[in-house]
Amino acid sequence: MPETQAPLTPAMFNVLLALSDGDKHGYAVLKEVSEQTSGEVQLSTGTLYGIIKRLLADGLIVEVRERPPLEDDDQRRRYYHLTDPGREVALGEAERLQKLVERARMKQLVRAFKPA
């Protein structure tokens, strides 16, 4: 398990989610986050690599050496892989959010959000 267990920021959670279905390079992560959130979360390169540095240091992701075939690759790209602890943390965060939403539902808060 990683040493730091501080709650994930939404941006970090989004990065972990983007990597949950396969290894990706930085731009691919940016793009996926934007698409998955319908453009609501737009990461800048600075924010993304700040997050990547922290996730690498915490062991939640690792850099992978296997690269795609040469014609699809840019030598400057680095590919990242979600580690098992990273997956656990992402899962834990998803469960935490789920519980929160359930509580909001029990309190009938969520329904109140729904359009009339």
Place this chain on the structure above:
Amino acid sequence: MSPKQAWPDRCYGALLRVLPFDFRLEFGSDMEEAFHMQRVEVAREDGFPALLRMWSTTIADIVTMAPAEHVSVLHQDVRYAFRMMRRNRGYTAAAVLILAAAIGVNTSIFSAVHSVLLKPLPYVNGDDLVVMRQSRPGIADVHFSVQELRDYRARTRSLAGLAEYHSMSFTLFGPQEARRVQAGVVSAEFFDLFGIQPMLGRTLRVEDDRPNAEPVMILSYEFWRDHQGSDPAIVGRSLRMNDKAHKVVGVLPPIPQYPDENDIYLPTSACPFRSNPRTVENREARMVSVFGRVKEGIALDQLRTDLAAILDAMRRENPQAYRGDGLHATASPLRSELTSGARPTLIALLGAAGFVLLIACANVANLTLARVSAREPELVIRTAMGAGSGRLLRQLLTESLLLALLASAIGLLMAAGSVRLLARFAAQLTPRAREITLDAPVLGFAILCACATTIVFGSVAALHSRRNLAAGVKEGARSNPGRRRWLRSSLIAAQVAFSYVLLIGAGLMVRSFLQINRMDGGFQPQHVLTVGFAPNWLRFNTEHLQHELSERVLSQVKQVPGVLSAAVSNGFPLDPRMSDYQRRIVAEGGGSNELPVVTQAIRAVSPDYFGTLGIPLLVGREFEDSDTPSSPYVVILNRELARRIWGDANAVGRRISIGEIWLTVVGVVGDTRDFGLTRGPTNEVYLCNAQHPMPTSVLVRTTEDAATMTEKLRQAVLAADSENAVTQVNSLEQVRSDSVAAPRTTTRLFSLFAGLAFLIALAGIGSMLALWVKQRTREIGIRVAMGAGPAQIVGSVMRQSMHWVLIGLFAGWIGSLVLTRFLQPVLFQVKPTDSATYIAVSALLLVAAIGASYVPAVRATQIDPQISLRWE
């Protein structure tokens, strides 16, 4: 970066440079690629406004994350550095102690230099304040008469204001013993001129300064605190001084007082001498100092021209008062007046302290190089693993900076501990000494020292190891030890050179001080005690009463057991309270026998004065009991003055006049140096105390020591009159010693710095050779196995250090010849090129360097060839 990159990508690449090097190394090209893709896509799909938004977010994110990233790298480096320091405790302790000592002495001296020489005066627009001065050839300050002050005040076009000042001592009568107080006698505008606001009450007003005004006084903060119990209701109370009750109208804030530290301040009308109509009307009765404030936009030269023109006008209008006197009027900034005495000494000491810091840096650079060479295999591996030589350089510099900061903290503590001692020392040189404190600029200086030392010793080691690491990685072998040895040896030579310069400086100071101490003051201070006292002049207000008091004091003092002889006088040689005079002496015959005005000491002494002080009688006789107020007036001169008046002719029986009184010379005595051992013999006029009594000192030759006699003598003086205020009891030896306190302390500080530098340099030589021997264990072992004897081994080891020591000595010799000329102002009767000092210091350093080299050399002879061949 590809040359084909579009300009927005190049801009982005440039923007990334605000991030730490390591971050860029790891993610830089990846980020550039991601940005390029993102930019192209946003432009294509979302258009220009979206592109602008993307740019602004990107710039803002990178700029805001950069500081945190830098801190994170620094944090890592600091943690690593602390780990390394813990692992190398010996090195850390040695480096920190050496640097702390050096930074400590530098910070201390800088605190004095900053407070005394650099800080502005603690007055409103202090740089506009000037000291005015009238001088004559050979006499730097003849003061001003009241008439002259009035003329300058009325006619000046360069000064916005003038204030007069002189200092007198008065006796304050309280419920207990009478107390002598030092009073600054000032004109009403004095405090306004300096911009001083009172802490309680008010300062002086013009009406306080008028004749017959109600007597008022202002207390200094210290006097109010120490002698009036910090009484907040003191304003309005009266204190009895002389014959009058003086109303306290104000208390000053705790500010440094210039030009003297006074207990109280009085308006000029309160001083009986200054307000005497004869003084006020006499244009030649010069007794006051004058301060001025220069008008805005007026240069010092304009002011001087203005003053000279006013003096010329006064001379034309009053030819009799200025006949043939060569009087000259000038003005100089108050700031330089207050600090000129301390400047050469403090600058010399700061230079010496700077040298100690350089030696410490060279020494610690050497220690660091030795340690880096021990860590080189580890560093080569880390470089090979991609740590990046820039990162290693940064780490080494962080370690150095931490060491230096730690040393600075200890150095600051040392400086804080010594600041009071330093202020006491500086008080011998300047009135600004009490301003010496450790404040923010001094703290800044200590940190600057730390940074400078890091740059000097840290970067030498770091840059050197960086070069070696690059070579080490390439060759896969240990890197160039020859180059490192050369660097280390030259650092040794530098330490020798610096300590040579310092030792020469200290040697010259010691020689100079010995010369001063050897000076014959013209009197025998051994077993002589001095008692200063002030009678109540209002009761003893005639010469007859004063003579009677003298007799009573003498009679009481002579009854004290252990007193061999005693005399009363108005002062004694090297008496710090004694002022000089510039009276016109006329020798009998008149006209052509009128001498140019020279500085004199005028003493009124009782018959045993010369015997008590051991001043030899050369011709004629001493004063006798038969010299009375009713007998012809007599005078004794010293040889210097007698020769100045009559050459080699016999002075006895001739007559001189001082003022309006004619006196017959009855004797000539030996010369004394009353105003300082380093100054020439004083012109002495000894009046007979019975005829011109001025009893303010008792001198006693005794068989007992000062400690046992002090209280007895004090009681004896009080027994003569209970209103006598006893100001001090001191041995004449102590007075003599105090008079050379400033050069003595300067010499001690210089010697301390030189000693410190000397020890650091010797330790440097020893440790360098010890390392050399360690690195050559195998080679030495082979030579021993091949039959080399101990003498050959010792010789070869010592050759390693000695030729660098000789180079250091030569460089130090050249440096000393250049630098010691700056010591000239603080040297007495010693040339900066004094060959004896150079020879002694060269021999001392050479012998000490041989000694420091000898220990590792002998250790080399004890190397067991069998073990050494297995070494490495």
